[in-house]
Amino acid sequence: MFAGYDFDVIQRSWVYLFKEGMAFTLTLTFLAMVGGIFFGTLLAMMRLSKFRLLSMAAGGYVNLMRSLPLVLVIFWFFFLVPYIYGAIRGDGKPIPIGAFYSALITFTMFEAAYYCEIMRAGIQSIARGQVWAGYALGLDYWQTMGKIVLPQAFRNMLPVLLTQTIILFQDTSLVYVISATDFFGAAAKVANRDYRLVEMYTFAALVYFVISFGLSSLVKNLQTRIAIIR
Amino acid sequence: MNYNWDWRVFLAAEPGGTGTYLKYLVVGLGWTLATALAAWAIALLLGSVIGTLRTTPHKWVVRLGNAYVELFRNVPLIVQMFLWFFVVPELLPKALGDWIKQMPPPWSQYLPAVMCLGLFTSVRVAEQVKAGIQSLSRGQGMAGTALGLTLAQTYRFVLLPMAFRIVLPPLTSEFMNVIKNSSVALTIGLLELTGRARAMQEFSFKVFEAFAAATVIYLLTNLIVVFAMRALERKVRVPGLISASPSAGGH
Numbered sequence: 001m002f003a004g005y006d007f008d009v010i011q012r013s014w015v016y017l018f019k020e021g022m023a024f025t026l027t028l029t030f031l032a033m034v035g036g037i038f039f040g041t042l043l044a045m046m047r048l049s050k051f052r053l054l055s056m057a058a059g060g061y062v063n064l065m066r067s068l069p070l071v072l073v074i075f076w077f078f079f080l081v082p083y084i085y086g087a088i089r090g091d092g093k094p095i096p097i098g099a100f101y102s103a104l105i106t107f108t109m110f111e112a113a114y115y116c117e118i119m120r121a122g123i124q125s126i127a128r129g130q131v132w133a134g135y136a137l138g139l140d141y142w143q144t145m146g147k148i149v150l151p152q153a154f155r156n157m158l159p160v161l162l163t164q165t166i167i168l169f170q171d172t173s174l175v176y177v178i179s180a181t182d183f184f185g186a187a188a189k190v191a192n193r194d195y196r197l198v199e200m201y202t203f204a205a206l207v208y209f210v211i212s213f214g215l216s217s218l219v220k221n222l223q224t225r226i227a228i229i230r
Numbered sequence: 231m232n233y234n235w236d237w238r239v240f241l242a243a244e245p246g247g248t249g250t251y252l253k254y255l256v257v258g259l260g261w262t263l264a265t266a267l268a269a270w271a272i273a274l275l276l277g278s279v280i281g282t283l284r285t286t287p288h289k290w291v292v293r294l295g296n297a298y299v300e301l302f303r304n305v306p307l308i309v310q311m312f313l314w315f316f317v318v319p320e321l322l323p324k325a326l327g328d329w330i331k332q333m334p335p336p337w338s339q340y341l342p343a344v345m346c347l348g349l350f351t352s353v354r355v356a357e358q359v360k361a362g363i364q365s366l367s368r369g370q371g372m373a374g375t376a377l378g379l380t381l382a383q384t385y386r387f388v389l390l391p392m393a394f395r396i397v398l399p400p401l402t403s404e405f406m407n408v409i410k411n412s413s414v415a416l417t418i419g420l421l422e423l424t425g426r427a428r429a430m431q432e433f434s435f436k437v438f439e440a441f442a443a444a445t446v447i448y449l450l451t452n453l454i455v456v457f458a459m460r461a462l463e464r465k466v467r468v469p470g471l472i473s474a475s476p477s478a479g480g481h
Contacts, residue, residue: 069411188312212303
């Protein structure tokens with residue numbers, strides 16, 4: 001069945017695929033996760049705020065992001081960010097920022113909307129009495145959130161946050177559309193250069209499968225370990 | 231921002247000679263919906279079968295179903311898209327593979343895109359259907375057996391009619407996901423809505439007008455789907471249940 005295929009191409013391009021491609025993918029995934037959870041938590045706090053304007057703005061942003069295809073959002077930021085950066089730093093002319101930073105900003109802002117919904121569910125799962133207890137002790141809003149509500153919300157939502165991060169890891173392969181060299185982009189470039197499409201794309205699928213499957217097994221394991229018995 | 235907005239560009243003719251840019255994008259929406267609906271038909275059929283099989287008492291059937299789900303859930307959509315477009319025709323018998331590759335565009339892109347999205351989404355449907363069946367009380371299946379129904383009859387007349395009414399809201403959000411995910415088909419050259427917005431930006435250099443139009447069209451489509459599905463949900467709601475709200479997460 002595999003006669004005529006050349007799987008050596010994988011070995012020949014190993015360094016390029018992993019040291020360049022996979023490093024890009026993992027760095028992007030990690031930074032976008034950290035940024036996404038940070039902004040997502042802020043968005044969740046805004047959505048649950050008693051100030052109508054804040055909750056409406058956050059709700060509008062989250063719903064907008066969740067209604068659009070990621071590919072379209074990637075294009076939006078790819079073209080929009082240089083203009084914004086140019087308006088801030090220079091004379092209003094667009095300044096190119098490169099595929100990595102463009103992707104990082106896109107995924108941080110896009111995933112923030114999804115992390116927001118997770119954190120909102122996490123915050124809402126905390127008993128209201130705990131907030132009242134915080135205020136009764138004389139803590140202000142930020143102290144109550146930071147010391148009482150958010151730590152518990154994070155703990156409750158940790159498996160869901162990690163599952164979303166696995167989705168993020170898979171989604172970073174879409175930076176292909178702005179010609180970035182992530183793992184999949186590197187595989188595609190080698191595939192076209194050496195005309196080894198079958199071998200490279202099968203190999204890429206295999207690598208993504210092993211990593212995603214491994215991580216989701218870990219998350220499942222974690223879920224049973226940290227479950228709070230109530 | 232130094233950008234010259236020009237909304238009249240939508241009335242200008244696109245270089246392919248099919249009419250205005252506006253028409254060009256609307257035809258793109260047509261391809262988006264044609265891809266999404268065909269994929270949804272596959273996903274609903276396959277997903278229901280696999281989701282149901284995963285709740286049966288047959289151990290090996292459950293294992294096979296689980297393997298299917300893990301396989302399609304742990305490979306990124308764009309990679310699956312490339313597998314369907316570049317790899318599957320090579321692995322098929324030569325005559326069939328050549329026939330697929332030689333179909334006139336856009337069909338040579340449409341068919342792999344539909345297969346890819348259909349199977350990708352079937353896994354998510356399977357998860358929902360399984361969760362729906364498992365949310366029913368055990369007593370319902372037992373009552374079926376006690377009445378003398380076979381396993382197949384119990385599913386057909388007792389479990390599935392209830393399960394489908396329960397999982398309708400999460401299935402709605404999966405349907406919206408297919409519409410959004412169909413944009414990934416632009417990577418294999420299918421000119422659906424996002425693909426056409428990008429092409430329009432390349433032809434006319436009107437970047438933000440093109441993407442703004444695509445954004446508005448996606449939002450309107452979402453709005454229509456939400457309203458239609460809400461009407462359907464009201465119609466098939468199980469009396470006496472607190473209706474579940476659509477689940478968060480996923481794309």
